[in-house]
Amino acid sequence: xxxxxxxxxxxxxxxxxxxxxxxxxxxxxxxxxxxxxxxxxxxxxxxxxxxxxxxxxxxxxxxxxxxxxxxxxxxxxxxxxxxxxxxxxxxxxxxxxxxxxxxxxxxxxxxxxxxxxxxxxxxxxxxxxxxxxxxxxxxxxxxxxxxxxxxxxxxxxxxxxxxxxxxxxxxxxxxxxxxxxxxxxxxxxxxxxxxxxxxxxxxx
Amino acid sequence: xxxxxxxxxxxxxxxxxxxxxxxxxxxxxxxxxxxxxxxxxxxxxxxxxxxxxxxxxxxxxxxxxxxxxxxxxxxxxxxxxxxxxxxxxxxxxxxxxxxxxxxxxxxxxxxxxxxxxxxxxxxxxxxxxxxxxxxxxxxxx
Numbered sequence: 001x002x003x004x005x006x007x008x009x010x011x012x013x014x015x016x017x018x019x020x021x022x023x024x025x026x027x028x029x030x031x032x033x034x035x036x037x038x039x040x041x042x043x044x045x046x047x048x049x050x051x052x053x054x055x056x057x058x059x060x061x062x063x064x065x066x067x068x069x070x071x072x073x074x075x076x077x078x079x080x081x082x083x084x085x086x087x088x089x090x091x092x093x094x095x096x097x098x099x100x101x102x103x104x105x106x107x108x109x110x111x112x113x114x115x116x117x118x119x120x121x122x123x124x125x126x127x128x129x130x131x132x133x134x135x136x137x138x139x140x141x142x143x144x145x146x147x148x149x150x151x152x153x154x155x156x157x158x159x160x161x162x163x164x165x166x167x168x169x170x171x172x173x174x175x176x177x178x179x180x181x182x183x184x185x186x187x188x189x190x191x192x193x194x195x196x197x198x199x200x201x202x203x204x
Numbered sequence: 205x206x207x208x209x210x211x212x213x214x215x216x217x218x219x220x221x222x223x224x225x226x227x228x229x230x231x232x233x234x235x236x237x238x239x240x241x242x243x244x245x246x247x248x249x250x251x252x253x254x255x256x257x258x259x260x261x262x263x264x265x266x267x268x269x270x271x272x273x274x275x276x277x278x279x280x281x282x283x284x285x286x287x288x289x290x291x292x293x294x295x296x297x298x299x300x301x302x303x304x305x306x307x308x309x310x311x312x313x314x315x316x317x318x319x320x321x322x323x324x325x326x327x328x329x330x331x332x333x334x335x336x337x338x339x340x341x342x343x344x345x
């Protein structure tokens with residue numbers, strides 16, 4: 001009679017900037033290659049289709065102990081996730097994530113950015129973090145923090161033009177991300193300042 | 205509304221597959237006899253609320269396919285609908301989504317169109333008409 005394999009343990013989610021990964025500890029069977037399969041269940045499945053589970057085919061019979069579940073966690077509801085192990089005809093019970101996962105808990109990091117002074121133009125480049133992300137950019141003339149200006153960048157395509165600078169003045173910029181789907185923002189990035197000079201910028 | 209954008213991209217990925225399962229193109233669930241665009245603005249919230257309940261409670265569960273990718277996208281759409289349905293319920297509870305005679309009549313018509321077909325055909329036809337609903341929602345909100 002086939003002995004059941006131990007179920008995968010330490011099942012957890014790593015979620016940063018709306019990218020979600022399921023990870024678990026490997027099941028060790030001497031001399032054998034253990035394969036894993038992952039399934040998910042949204043709130044809809046729990047309430048309307050008799051708690052049915054949906055397999056993630058990219059994570060069916062894989063040897064890795066991590067699965068990218070971003071594509072399937074695409075609603076702001078509570079999800080259940082589970083993993084099982086297989087060796088040939090032998091298989092384990094399902095190991096289930098303790099508690100639900102809702103993407104609203106993803107950790108949001110400040111955006112990478114680069115501030116450029118091009119002549120008298122204050123420009124910046126922002127990291128493309130995907131369609132779910134918008135950016136709130138604050139910029140001001142150094143010493144005039146009270147007259148801080150704000151610009152919302154909804155799509156990152158190219159360089160963002162912020163302002164026309166006064167010659168010889170220092171301008172500072174900081175930015176945060178905003179994710180409308182979960183109505184949350186990251187903390188602000190470090191402030192970057194540049195000086196308007198004749199076509200050259202000097203980092204301060 | 206971000207969820208509508210996500211629903212639209214999820215639907216775009218399976219639209220051709222779903223609409224191919226609906227051979228009777230001459231009938232419509234949402235647009236017969238009148239288009240959603242004829243719904244008065246005062247009735248829009250209530251019709252939207254009714255339609256979200258309709259899709260969540262009647263449509264998606266009958267749209268099981270043999271294709272794992274399609275099933276996963278339907279799950280994404282269904283869970284997004286559930287999330288939006290919850291938000292609309294809050295409006296309904298705060299009396300900001302009142303149902304008049306017109307909206308009730310419009311929704312009864314949609315139900316009659318749905319029940320006039322066998323359940324699987326009706327479900328796939330309704331799912332295949334999702335862009336009609338999304339276009340109307342984005343245009344009117």
